[in-house]
Amino acid sequence: MTCRPRCGSDMGLIVKTSARAIIPLIGIFGAYIVMHGHLTPGGGFQGGATIAGAGILFLVSFGLDEMKKHYNKSLYSALEGIGGLVFLGAAMLGMGVAFFYNILWHNGPFFNGKPGTLLSAGFLPIMNLAVGLKVFTGLISALTAIALYRRWKS
Amino acid sequence: MKRTLAYLSLFFILGVLLYIANPNYGLVFGPGGKEWLSLRYTDNYYITHGLKEVGGMNIVTDIVFDYRGYDTIGEATVLFTAIAGAIALLRPWRGDES
Amino acid sequence: MIQFQFITAFLLIVLGIYAFLAKRNLIKLILALDIIDSGIHLLLISLGYRIELNEVPTAPIYTGYETLKSPMVGPLPQALVLTSIVIGVCVLSLAIALTINAYRHYGTLDVRALRRLRG
Numbered sequence: 001m002t003c004r005p006r007c008g009s010d011m012g013l014i015v016k017t018s019a020r021a022i023i024p025l026i027g028i029f030g031a032y033i034v035m036h037g038h039l040t041p042g043g044g045f046q047g048g049a050t051i052a053g054a055g056i057l058f059l060v061s062f063g064l065d066e067m068k069k070h071y072n073k074s075l076y077s078a079l080e081g082i083g084g085l086v087f088l089g090a091a092m093l094g095m096g097v098a099f100f101y102n103i104l105w106h107n108g109p110f111f112n113g114k115p116g117t118l119l120s121a122g123f124l125p126i127m128n129l130a131v132g133l134k135v136f137t138g139l140i141s142a143l144t145a146i147a148l149y150r151r152w153k154s
Numbered sequence: 155m156k157r158t159l160a161y162l163s164l165f166f167i168l169g170v171l172l173y174i175a176n177p178n179y180g181l182v183f184g185p186g187g188k189e190w191l192s193l194r195y196t197d198n199y200y201i202t203h204g205l206k207e208v209g210g211m212n213i214v215t216d217i218v219f220d221y222r223g224y225d226t227i228g229e230a231t232v233l234f235t236a237i238a239g240a241i242a243l244l245r246p247w248r249g250d251e252s
Numbered sequence: 253m254i255q256f257q258f259i260t261a262f263l264l265i266v267l268g269i270y271a272f273l274a275k276r277n278l279i280k281l282i283l284a285l286d287i288i289d290s291g292i293h294l295l296l297i298s299l300g301y302r303i304e305l306n307e308v309p310t311a312p313i314y315t316g317y318e319t320l321k322s323p324m325v326g327p328l329p330q331a332l333v334l335t336s337i338v339i340g341v342c343v344l345s346l347a348i349a350l351t352i353n354a355y356r357h358y359g360t361l362d363v364r365a366l367r368r369l370r371g
Contacts, residue, residue: 038210039315043218045338084234091223100223105209112209116315121210127219134230135338138237142345145244149352160273164266171262175255183255184303197300197326201312211314213324217331229335236342240349 010063019061026054037128038121044128048135055140064147071144076137083134090123090130257298264291278351278361282344289340293333300326 010016034047059067094101104111105122113120174180185193200213200221208216218226268288272281302309304323312327355361 037215038212041212041214041311041313043212043215043334045334080234080237084230087230088227091227100220102208102220115205115209116211121208121216122220124208124210124215124219128215131226131230135233138233142237142240145241146348146352149244150356161270164270164273167269168262168266171266172259175258175262177253177255181255181258181299183257183298184301186303186305190302194300194302194326197328200327201324205314213312213314213327214330214334217327218334222331225332225335229338232339232342236346240345243346243349243353 010066011061015061019057023054023058026057027051030054034128034132035125036118038124039116039118044131045135047128048132049139051132051136052139055136056143059144059147064151067144067147071140073141076141080134080137080141083130083137086130087127087134090126093123258295261291261295261298264288264294267291276363278354278363281363282347282351285347286340286344289336293336296329296333296336300329302326 030047030050030053032047033042033050034044037043037047091100094103097103102122105120106112108122111119111122111125115121119125177183182189191198200217204213204216204221205211208220210216210220265288268284268286268291271284271287275281275284302323302325307322309325310320310322312324312330351361354366358365
């Protein structure tokens with residue numbers, strides 16, 4: 001398993017410059033898909049996969065050494081767990097009537113505007129954010145673990 | 155011997171599936187008008203009552219997070235378990251000092 | 253008339269099953285799993301379409317619907333396929349992790365060399 005000169009190093013100047021320009025735009029577009037999940041096509045899963053695309057572009061074009069400086073294993077693991085717990089907590093809010101009852105839309109203080117605005121549709125925006133965070137951190141952790149295989153010390 | 159039996163059964167499965175794709179006695183593509191109200195009444199209920207009961211304009215997100223939220227909880231659990239298993243398999247093992 | 257959507261979906265499924273039975277490389281078996289998934293998703297989504305006279309059906313979203321006024325496609329198969337796509341990705345990631353470990357342990361990617369259980 002030899003390592004030709006592309007394993008820990010980056011991919012050249014042209015690729016790095018284009019990646020620096022494109023990664024923030026992909027991030028903003030993915031955040032738009034996640035946040036407006038109840039108004040336009042999209043939602044939690046699609047937006048999370050799009051933001052993970054930005055992370056993968058960073059890993060491929062800047063190399064493994066640069067990625068190891070910015071990747072914190074315990075932080076991403078904790079964020080994935082927090083995403084799952086917020087999703088379950090939002091489902092348990094209406095536990096007085098039923099398990100998945102949409103209490104924030106029927107008689108709640110905050111998320112019951114006119115249908116069509118950003119602050120509407122009960123617990124749907126909260127769940128979209130939780131699932132988007134979970135998918136994004138999970139995919140980046142899995143692909144960094146594949147790239148880091150047997151190269152923990154180099 | 156076993157290989158020819160496997161390929162013959164594959165041909166048989168393909169024959170049965172192509173027989174199903176005939177619209178006269180099988181799957182019908184695109185019901186319309188009265189047939190849609192009698193064959194797909196669940197979709198009709200979600201379209202006409204989704205905006206008032208849940209409040210989201212995107213009916214697909216409505217279904218995924220409110221009408222069928224149990225399936226989304228199961229899917230989130232499968233995602234978490236698979237990522238945890240894949241990362242646990244790619245860690246340094248005990249007799250591995252290279 | 254010939255319904256091309258269902259025939260393509262069935263052909264994809266049978267092609268995936270044939271590739272799973274006849275190939276020997278582990279990576280090709282993983283790709284065959286992905287082809288079967290794609291065939292099933294195409295079959296499920298094309299069951300939700302709707303044909304009306306003189307009108308073109310549109311997506312089931314109410315944003316910007318006042319100027320459109322067309323009948324809507326059924327939203328239920330799309331929700332089920334969303335879940336199925338995520339589960340397909342999870343199965344593929346576990347399969348790749350197992351393949352990497354098997355290559356490191358045996359030195360080869362041939363399925364017939366992995367037959368006997370060793371300690």
